[in-house]
Each structure stands twice: as C-alpha cells, then as structure tokens.
Amino acid sequence: MATLVSPTTAAGSADALLGTYKRAPMELVRGEGVTLWDAEGNAYLDFTSGIAVNALGYGDAGLVRAIQEGAASGIVHASNLFRTAPGEQLAAWLVERSFASKAFFCNSGAEANEGAFKFARRWARAIAAPPGDELGVFGACAKHEIVSLRGAFHGRTLGVLAATDRPAYRAPFRPLAGGVTIAERDIRELDVVLDGERVAAVIVEPIQGEGGVRVVAPGLLKELRAMTTERRIALVFDEIQCGLGRLGTLFAYETTGVEPDMVTLAKPLAGGLPMGAILVNAEIAAAIKPGDHGTTFGGGPLVAHVANYVLSRLGDPALLAHVRETGAWFGEQLRALGERTGKIRAVRGAGLMWGVDTHESAGAIVERARQAGLLVLTAGEYTLRILPPLVISREDLARGLSVLEGVLTSGAPPK
Ligand SMILES: Cc1ncc(COP(=O)(O)O)c(C=O)c1O
Structure with missing residues (x-):
C-alpha cells in the first residue's frame, strides 16, 4: 500500500483547518x-x-478495485435527473434483504436522519391532514413532532441536532429546530409523550453509540413498536453506527425482534466514501412524491458501485x-x-x-x-x-x- 502523497505543493499543516476537532x-x-x-x-x-x-x-483489494472501476466508467457523477445502474442495484439489494420497499441515498448520517424526519412528516400529513390540505398549503399539520431518546446522537446539522441529546453540542446553537422532543428511555414516559395526534415519528438507535454504547432494551423496543403501530407513529431506527454488520446481523433491527418503518444507514456503506441511505416501508414510500426531497450527489454511480461491493462483503x-x-x-x-x-x-x-x-x-x-x-x-x-x-x-x-x-x-x- 502506497503512502498518501499530495498532488499539490502546499506544505501540510493543521493550522488552516477550522478548529472543530481536537485531533491527535x-x-x-x-x-x-x-x-x-x-x-x-x-x-x-x-x-x-x-x-x-x-x-x-x-x-482491502476489492474495495480499491471497486473505486477504480467506478471511476474508470468516466461517470463519477450524473445527477439524479438520469438513471444509472449502480444506485438502482444497491436499492434493490437493500430492499430485498429488509422490511423496506424503497431506498433513498444521500451523503452522510446526519443527512439520512434529516431525510427520515422529512419523510415521516410528509407521511403523517398524508394520513392526518384534513381532506384537501394534504400538501399543507393552508397550514401546519398537528401531527409533525419527532421524538428521540435520552442519550441519543443523530448528527450535528441543525434539524437533527434538536434530536441529539448532548447539551454541549446543542447549547451554542439555540434556537434549535422546533417540533423535536427528547424523552426518557422509559415506556411510561413514552406512553405520555407519544401522542398520536401530534407525533409523526420516534427515532431510536438500537444501541446508542456516542451516548455511551447503551443497548436499548429489546422489551422497550417491542413495547415501542406496539405503541407506535397503534398510534400511527413512524418508528425510525438510526443504524448509522450499529447497523450493516456491526452487531453480527446485516441490520441491527434483526437483533431486536422488532421491524421499524424506516432505517437510516451511513458510515460503512460505501467503504469510507461519503454515503447515507434511508430505507422506507411501503406506506411511507407511497406518501413521497417527486420534489419532496433531493440531494445532488446522493447515490451517484461511483459511490453506489463501491457500496455494492461493500455490501457483497458485509452481507456475507x-x-x-x-x-x-x-x-x-x-x-x-x-x-x-x-x-x-x-x-x-x-x-x-x-x-x-x-x-x-x-x-x-x-x-x-x-x-x-x-x-x-x-x-x-x-x-x-x-x-x-x-x-x-x-x-x-x-x-x-x-x-x-x-x-x-x-x-x-x-x-x-x-x-
Ligand atoms: C447513530 C448516529 N447517527 C448519526 C450520526 C451522524 O452521522 P454523520 O457524522 O455521517 O453525519 C452518527 C455519527 O456518529 C451516529 O453515530
């Protein structure tokens, strides 16, 4: 393996990087x-x-080859206005092996969770808005709130920051996005917070990563599943850190005995190239229309080709x-x-x-x-x-x- 050599002549120095990290x-x-x-x-x-x-x-030799092959096609990027095979294959692979009926690709974990929040709101509006106001042109839909759990980490962009339970990450950026509540990992509290009239989705990491590697009890997840099904609240699993093989199953939800309505993925998906995904069940997918969401780079042919290789390994x-x-x-x-x-x-x-x-x-x-x-x-x-x-x-x-x-x-x- 060759060492990293920069194609520019600039001398490297950490001084020019914005100080958002305390690097080793x-x-x-x-x-x-x-x-x-x-x-x-x-x-x-x-x-x-x-x-x-x-x-x-x-x-990994196969990963290096996949990156080279993906680049060699000449179409590193083509825009989502056109069809390309790698993203379609990747979506089909994920859908075949999961509860989901559709996949949406983006570029990071935070972006996957942002998208899941939007999809939940879009679906909630479709099922809860007064007839004739499904597009929300006349006003807000009461069923729009997102609930996350104590200790959660769902990312740093402004929307998901409101669902991330880290005071030091949140406080300097108030006001945070509205309509997001953090609840205790306690079924009695969740029973009160999860009001079906107001709540569109609850998002859960089956094992909280940044929050201390806390395993959310399977019993709590089962009760949460029953409650959210009955109240028509979308159950979203954030598997960005614990999914895609990390727990010894392809998806983390397979270890819980619970099937969510959406799963968000990122980190290992494209072997280190930036990629996120949202897996969506049939009912939520049916509520999403062209123009509801998008991203320039999401699911481009190079990253998707590489992700197809990574999943062929992680699904083994x-x-x-x-x-x-x-x-x-x-x-x-x-x-x-x-x-x-x-x-x-x-x-x-x-x-x-x-x-x-x-x-x-x-x-x-x-x-x-x-x-x-x-x-x-x-x-x-x-x-x-x-x-x-x-x-x-x-x-x-x-x-x-x-x-x-x-x-x-x-x-x-x-x-
Ligand atoms: C569970 C979980 N969700 C979301 C994120 C955010 O992902 P990203 O850093 O790719 O935006 C992370 C990142 O650590 C994570 O662990």
Whole structure:
C-alpha cells in the first residue's frame, strides 16, 4: 500500500483547518488490514474503524478495485435527473434483504436522519391532514413532532441536532429546530409523550453509540413498536453506527425482534466514501412524491458501485457469523479483564461494538493507548468505545486487549 502523497505543493499543516476537532497529533499516511501507520513510521492497531466506517479495514483489494472501476466508467457523477445502474442495484439489494420497499441515498448520517424526519412528516400529513390540505398549503399539520431518546446522537446539522441529546453540542446553537422532543428511555414516559395526534415519528438507535454504547432494551423496543403501530407513529431506527454488520446481523433491527418503518444507514456503506441511505416501508414510500426531497450527489454511480461491493462483503453470512462469534468472545475477554484489573466498572455491547466504563477519565486512557500503539474511542467522559474493523481476527483483538490491560493498569504517565 502506497503512502498518501499530495498532488499539490502546499506544505501540510493543521493550522488552516477550522478548529472543530481536537485531533491527535500524529499524521496518518498508510493503512493495511487493521493497522495504520503515521508519518514517523509508528504503527497503530485500530479499534476505531474511523468511527465505525472502515468495516473492511484498510487496503482491502476489492474495495480499491471497486473505486477504480467506478471511476474508470468516466461517470463519477450524473445527477439524479438520469438513471444509472449502480444506485438502482444497491436499492434493490437493500430492499430485498429488509422490511423496506424503497431506498433513498444521500451523503452522510446526519443527512439520512434529516431525510427520515422529512419523510415521516410528509407521511403523517398524508394520513392526518384534513381532506384537501394534504400538501399543507393552508397550514401546519398537528401531527409533525419527532421524538428521540435520552442519550441519543443523530448528527450535528441543525434539524437533527434538536434530536441529539448532548447539551454541549446543542447549547451554542439555540434556537434549535422546533417540533423535536427528547424523552426518557422509559415506556411510561413514552406512553405520555407519544401522542398520536401530534407525533409523526420516534427515532431510536438500537444501541446508542456516542451516548455511551447503551443497548436499548429489546422489551422497550417491542413495547415501542406496539405503541407506535397503534398510534400511527413512524418508528425510525438510526443504524448509522450499529447497523450493516456491526452487531453480527446485516441490520441491527434483526437483533431486536422488532421491524421499524424506516432505517437510516451511513458510515460503512460505501467503504469510507461519503454515503447515507434511508430505507422506507411501503406506506411511507407511497406518501413521497417527486420534489419532496433531493440531494445532488446522493447515490451517484461511483459511490453506489463501491457500496455494492461493500455490501457483497458485509452481507456475507460467514463475515456476520465471524462478527457474532468473535464479538461474543471479545465481550467475555473485556469482562475478564475488568475482573482481573479492577479498572473497569461495566462492559456493554454486542457484536463488535463495545463500551467500557472506567474509573479514570476515558480521554486520558485513549491518549495512553495511542502512545502504546492502540487506537480506541471515547463515548462520554468515563466510557471507552471499541469499534474494530469487522474483519479483525481474534489474535489482533487479543493483542489490543493486552495493550489495553497494560494501559489501564499503568495509571497516568509521569509528567
Ligand atoms: C447513530 C448516529 N447517527 C448519526 C450520526 C451522524 O452521522 P454523520 O457524522 O455521517 O453525519 C452518527 C455519527 O456518529 C451516529 O453515530
């Protein structure tokens, strides 16, 4: 694998980038398998997958080929005003394997959730508006509210920010979009909040990622399904982080025993190229008309061609079984590590998505792990988040665990 070489002559410097991220100091230049290298030649075992994006790891030969093939057609982009085969194939593949009857493609997770909110409102208006006012030309439709759950993360753009439960992300940008409420993950509260006259949709991450790797109880999801069906509220699963193989099933909803009305996808979908998707059931799809939504780049031939390749891998039953088996083993190892060291308060997760509550600041552990050659994430102040590439072997997981054990037991390095 070649290192990254810029076609421009500009000297690289982080100084020109807007300061929205606190970046780790090393510069990544090369990746292969589950390992990244920095410009100084240091290797890092990656337990982050670019935050759940790089499910196939780095330098996957088929992925590189798919990108080359997609580009070689000459039509990197054609506009959604014209038909192109890769997007149609991708939609058919997703629809065949899910509850959905249609797919819409966009460019990121936040954009997928924004679209799902719009589709829910459009459908709610179609079923609830007074006859003759289906297009809403005469006024607002009461059934328009979106409900999300305590601890949720649905993205940073202005609409979905209102559904993201992170005070620090929200407060500087008030007023947030209206008509969005955050409810406790409690069925009695949801029973009150989910008023069928006012609520169009409830959005749920089956496992909350940024919010601390919190598994939403399957019992709660089942009750939520019954309640939303009865009250004609769309149930939307945000599977942007936990879907597409991460839990050892193609879709996260398959692990819950519940079928949602819409699913949003992004992160691993096009192997690191920007792509999001909204899967929509037949009833909601029927309410969406030309002009209701759109995006210039969504589902273009290059990204869709690459996504077809990625899904051919992520849908492979052998890969999904690998995630289930190694994931279960990994969870046991994390618990054993906690018992051995006394440095872990709780372990949560499924498949290859794990959260580890620590006594010490998670940020400090992430930094020491990085210095020891292991990349891990945080999910809150005292929670580590582990999202390895799905192709990772048990040996590499064990190697990372032993680095993590050393880091947890070493305490803070001397100043
Ligand atoms: C569950 C969930 N939803 C939405 C998003 C937003 O996705 P994006 O960063 O692609 O906009 C994320 C990103 O971390 C996520 O984890």
